[in-house]
Amino acid sequence: MYLFGLHILDALIIIAYFLILILIGVVVARRIKNQEDFLMGGRRIGTWLQTFMNFGMATGSDVPVGASRETFRMGMAGIWVHLFTLFATPFYWITTVWQRRLRISSMAEVFRLRYESRPLESLYALIGIFYLIANISLAMITLQKTVQVVMPKQEHALTVEEKSYIRNFARMDELRTMAKTRSLNSVEKQEYESLQALNSQGKVQSSVSVINPTFLLLSLSIIVLFYTVAGGIIAAAITDAFQGMLLIVLSFLLLPFGLVRIGGFSGLHKAVPESFFNLFGTLATSEYPWYYVVSLVLVGLIVFESAPQNPQVMGSARDEEASRLGRINGNMMKRFAIILWGFTGLIGFALYQNAVSDPDMIWGYMSRQLLGPGLIGLMIVCLLAALQSTVSALLVSASAMFSKTIYEPLRPGRPQKELVLVNRMVTVIVLVVSVLITLYFQDFLRVFKFMLSIGLVFGPPFWIAILWRRATSKAVWAAILYSALVTVLLGNFGADLAGFAKSGYFCRMTDEKTALVKAGANQKDVDEGRALAVGQVLEKAIRIERRGIFFEEIVRQIAHDPHSPLIGRGRFRVSLIFPALLGVKLDHLGVGDLNALGFYLDILIPFLIIFLVSLFTRRNSREGLDQFYGRLQTPVRGSPEEDAVEMERTRANPMRFKQSKIFPNSNFELLKPTRRDAVGFVAIWAIVTLVILFLYLLTQIGK
Template sequence: MSTLHVVDYLILAAYFVVLITFGKIAAKGAKGGEGYFLAGRKLGKVYQFFLNFGNSVAANDTVSTSSLVYQQGVSGVWVGFQMIFLNPYYWFMFPWYRRARLTTMADIFHERLGSARLALFYAAFQITMAVAVTMAFGNLVSYKISAALVTKPEAAWTAAEAESVAAYREMARLENDERGHALTSGQQTRLAVLRERHARGELNNYVTALEPWSFYLVYTVAVGFYIILGGMAATALNEAFQGILIMIFSLLLIPAGIAAIGGWDQLGAVVPPAKLDLFGAAGVSDFTGWTIAAVFFATVLQAHAMPHNMSIASSARNEFAARFGAVAGTFGKRLVTIMWAFCGLIAIAMFSGADTLADPDSVWGTMSRQLLGPGWLGLMLAGVLAANMSTVASQAMAVSALFARNVYAPFRRAASDADIVRAGRYTLVVVLILGVVVATKLSDVYTILQFAMTINVPFGASILLMFIWRRLTAAAVWTAVIGSASVNIVFPLVAQHIPALAESPMLAVRTVDASGRPMPVYFETVVRQDARNPGSALVGRDRLHVELVMLRAVGVDVVHLSPAGRLAGRFFIDGLFPLVLLIGVSLVTRTPPRERVDQWCGKMKTPVAPTALLDEKEMALTRRDPHRFDHTMLLPRSNWEWTRWTKEDTVGFLISCVVTLAIIGLFVGLLKLVTL
């Protein structure tokens, strides 16, 4: 028994049939490594638009945006919307990957630094992170939305499920009463116990009818079928179809939600004014101006290391197709992000007070279930799956190329092109299965999102410097990657298992938010050892924010910072630390071989020719004279590889800036309309 109608199931079945059909169509052209992994480098502007749009728009973006806006107000949108400031930069960044003329991001480490070990390490690291973070994260979010869409009627609840929902409703009722008048001592004790249980994830406000493994099996088989058959070409074809679905499902909830709350004017009347401030104030939102700047600083570095950058840009027919697709596709995401933000505001009006949701990540699914009827609910679910599949597909293709070319091929030097493609197909099967297994072990979307936003910063900073600074060394990259991984991944995750740290009175500390709910400081979660004893000792769980410990060590009063201040501090440390290591170690280690760096820099200044034959002729000239374009450099005879802008560079950049400001202006204007 569930909320889905037979019409919804038919729509989902039709969706899966279309995906599989596209996979079969694309399979005809997936011959050879370049054809399978890069679609023959023949994708034009339209396909590049949908590849970039589909890859950037994931189900986790929908959930995280609507969830954060629901929790913190519209300023919560900046966790993803701050990337809008990157769009003008994409106009320059993506042609770099096309000019590299490589197949995977790992190839850069081998060609630029001459380090096969770094290439292998990057490939292994990205494969692990793509499975454990990107793909598993997308799977988890898709399940969370779908689970909130497909729920059990109360008559089918077990005793434990009924008690969980009843306890949550009691907590919400007591919190609502607390805002109106003082609670009795017995009520205060009861509320403290319920809040502890809620912090442990024991309370829910709905019961899903969706079994995780069955859900994961169906859509993983579907996405696996079409990308294994058709490779990058199938991914591009399906991205176009899925992109249309994503646009539709992003629009569905707004008119229905506005009608449900009584009209547009009610949005401004019900939502507190502080939650309509796009640039949130400290204490109200985690995303103030400083936080936005810190997050942008870290993400602009990380953006260079995404493994799909090379596969998407290198599949473009030419540089213009690569840069147009990247900029236009991500501008499309910024527009749908605004729609998701308004869904979060509508959720505030729908689910406040005693109706507050236990799991903010269920906002999208709960709204869909309450607002959409048969057929529309099925279309929403198909759109959610499309958002996840489009991202998983492009990530899986990048991962399969990394394994086949940078892990398998070096150990099987006699492998033919067909052998490498076959290894890539086998890799797809394995990573898709692992992505499902890991997803079942994850829980909180926001925590994973913060982790995903910084995990690649050291690699991203390294790749950026490979493009623009001749002095970078392999030793510096090793130092930055290992050092940052220790601070950002290894120690933060191990610390919770060390009793001396997890139970430390200096680290296992909490403050309270505006509603009186306990908020952790150094650990991602801090709970009582005994949930039913409000006086028991505190214990840290999940990630230890080592960045905040570092700030404390230099004298910063971390505990008394606002949540926004602590978040900003974490992102600034995550961005600065690897940059300091990269530049510092490079200056004291041996300079890279001049001939290798000259060849790399010469290639990066050689524009991609209109055809493969002409491009090979241009590259032959560059190999003979790698300095033939040095006259275009801004700082000749220096270690900085900055070149003068062309007319196309200038015009494209200015248009990108205008569109960026126009989208922000549109967002601000719509928020002004809410308050009229």
């Protein structure tokens, strides 16, 4: 018996999961007495709930699917699309203290308190809400694709048009395989470009789902809205604890079935090119060389520390210790899980490299092929848990920014009942907008990069706010305007401007290259005399196609016409104009090189703007600066009531912790590390080393 394309056992598991979430929302709703309870949980959340809230918050459904997608595409080097945050984790031991000591409900408040600017606060709130919407959409895109693959239409139910989509996939995959070993002739190239154009329109699919994507997203939205609107951040924390257990199950679920099917670890090494086990790929073929990973680490630190959701996650902890331990524990759990998810993608490549057109769908395809009734339902529930554990906290953060930054200044002194109602209404609106965007955009990487670009607008001003007293409001405005124009607007929408997209200068491409990689021989190699047996290690020539320098993709304006002019598509790397003008030969670089260089410039230039403009503009008031840095230097003590007494003492004497600075009489606000700071920092680096060792050993088993 089937329901919505699922075995009845799978459907019952999903229904039971939804009922548990609804029950949590009903129970927790009784504890919400005021806005502080709804947004911050009364700042009483302990280490255990903080651990799972951080784990759930950091692990949307895009993470397991994204990690497996990139290892399916690039081998284990692709795992760095999410595992790059591993190297940022030790710094969380220090920065989490800042987050808790800020004592704010909305990250936008930092810009009012430090830069004494209501307009900056409001601008952060508006951009921050867009950032959260992009984050929610990111998780929804991957979940939608994965669940759709798990719930396919039977062949007899396919329409004529849907059958053509599947035929298109088979032909496109055949041409793509041919292009890896030789140049396509003009007819094949024209056909391939036509199929690429159809693929961007959603008309190339390995399977067609029985479930409507709009129905799927609306169903999920109703559930997550129910418990979030009812219980706020407390409901998010409690459901995260429940859903965190499911995420741990998700980490292991596909691995044993996939390994058995492929013949264990030794069978995996025979079926996958040896270069796929290189942690950073080869410099010739990898899109994730080590210096690109370093750029991702820097971007991650800058973006994630200024992220809008931080007050609801770290700021809701009962004290600094609970906030610190919860963040480290939750994020380390995620790092180990990412390795297992990435390894799942590698197994997927070995088994189904010729059966999946869209790498985003590999997780769903593996679930359908490897799992039986009951287990498929469990898999879907785990992915739903990954989505909803992230979305609930993001919705509360969006409502906090609107109410604290926009609504309350316009309508001061409103009763708590009204403020909680406003927060609940905003969560509904934000989720509706996120669903609409998800239905329009289906490109995971484009949304991911859009989200990072938004974060880069306010990341540098946040870090400067914490560390340098001399930074001025005018300098921050200059940096924000630069990043908003270059990194966000032109970076994401430059392809829509004909003057850039059709420019011969910006449509330049990298040189075509050929790289030798080691790979196990397949049956075709044996049949054609290149190997004596399947699995024998051979050196194979891999052709590296030309790629866009300034634009991610360069295609023909008319897909069917090989003589049509070129046009840029995808992200526009505007900042690469600067090295190009200085004479750097960008056409000799690879994709990883171009991405890394673009990220370094996107990070560095805003910092330079703030430093230079600050030196020539008037600094903020001494009283405002003393109060802000006095707040950051005041440890969080005891209950909220006891901490309020400590803050009153700081407001009366904001310089009382001046000697805790490394340079007490300078403009640099670096605090002296305590013994616990130093020991924790070193210990976490030791754990990072163990994680990397675990990853390396995993790639060597069966070699």
